[in-house]
Amino acid sequence: xxATEPSIPTKVLLSAYAQGIFPMAHSDGSLQWHRPDPRAxxxxxxxxxxxxxxxxxxxxxxxFTVNEAFEEVMLRCSEREETWIDERIVKSYVALHDAGHAxxxxxxHDGTLVGGIYGVSLGAAFFGESMFGMNNSGKxxxxxxxxxxxxxxxxxxxxxxxNPFTQRLGAFEISRAQFERRLAEAIKLRTTFA
Numbered sequence: 001x002x003a004t005e006p007s008i009p010t011k012v013l014l015s016a017y018a019q020g021i022f023p024m025a026h027s028d029g030s031l032q033w034h035r036p037d038p039r040a041x042x043x044x045x046x047x048x049x050x051x052x053x054x055x056x057x058x059x060x061x062x063x064f065t066v067n068e069a070f071e072e073v074m075l076r077c078s079e080r081e082e083t084w085i086d087e088r089i090v091k092s093y094v095a096l097h098d099a100g101h102a103x104x105x106x107x108x109h110d111g112t113l114v115g116g117i118y119g120v121s122l123g124a125a126f127f128g129e130s131m132f133g134m135n136n137s138g139k140x141x142x143x144x145x146x147x148x149x150x151x152x153x154x155x156x157x158x159x160x161x162x163n164p165f166t167q168r169l170g171a172f173e174i175s176r177a178q179f180e181r182r183l184a185e186a187i188k189l190r191t192t193f194a
Contacts, residue, residue, distance in 0.1 A: 007031065007088035010099045017122050018187055020180050022129075022160065023092075024084035031088060037176035040162035042128075044150045047170050049143040056140040062115075063108045064144045066194050070097045073104040073116030077130035085130060093129070096120065103193045105148065107133070107141045115141040123187035125156040142169060152193065156186040 008023060008031075016022060021035045049057060056062055071094050078085035096102040101122065107115035115137030119128040126149050131138050149157055158179075159171050174182075 008092040010092075010095050010101070013092060013096055013120075014101060014122065017120055017125075017127060018183075020176070020183050022120075022127065023089065025086040025089050026084070027082070034160070035176065036161055038173035039176055039179035040159045040166060040171045040173050041179065041182075042146065042157040042159060042166075042170055043172075044146055044154065044157050047143065047146045049139065052136050053139045053143055056136055057143060061109060062137060062140055064141065065106045065108065066148070067097070067103055069106050069113055069116065070094065070102065070104040070118060072113060073106060073118050073132070074130075076113065076116060076132045077118065079132070093118070093120075105141050105145045107137045107144070109137070117141050117145055121154075121193040124154045124189035124191045125158065125183055125186035126154050126193070127158040127160070129160075139169070153189070153191040154186075155189060156182050158183075 016033065020039070021033050023031055023033055025031055071090065074085060074090050074093060078090070093102050102118065102120050104116055104118040106113055114135070115131070115133035117128065117131035119126055131142060133139065133141060146157065159166050162171050162173055
């Protein structure tokens with residue numbers, strides 16, 4: 001576990017997410033708040049895995065867990081050339097996880113963590129933060145999460161910014177105003193992630 005005090009207090013993070021705002025660490029060392037327009041989301045009912053991913057989900061090679069390796073998933077997500085996840089972000093989200101608002105889904109193969117995704121839940125809204133995966137395990141963990149969110153009654157699955165990978169998964173953009181209307185409705189609803 002990393003040092004105790006988070007850089008961003010949990011109350012501040014929760015207040016920001018309730019308004020559609022989230023932090024990112026930048027390469028110049030600054031920590032900046034983002035509120036994209038347009039905003040990228042997934043429509044839970046429309047998500048369908050491709051054939052290879054569906055086979056992985058049906059098979060027995062991967063084991064999926066919830067909240068078993070939150071910090072490790074975050075650290076693995078940060079292992080890329082350009083990342084918005086630094087030690088300040090990790091500490092802050094570990095504290096948010098300890099408070100019951102940040103969650104991870106993990107994919108394991110023979111006891112080794114091979115895929116993971118983490119994000120923040122608030123009411124019936126889930127804000128996907130980052131994911132990683134070896135081979136097809138990242139896509140498998142994403143679709144496992146989507147099915148889990150649907151089964152728990154979540155109404156909004158945010159992915160913040162669109163990129164070619166999330167677009168292939170099914171992400172699309174809506175205006176900030178539309179997003180914030182959907183967010184306001186979703187956070188009034190009561191559901192639990194785990």
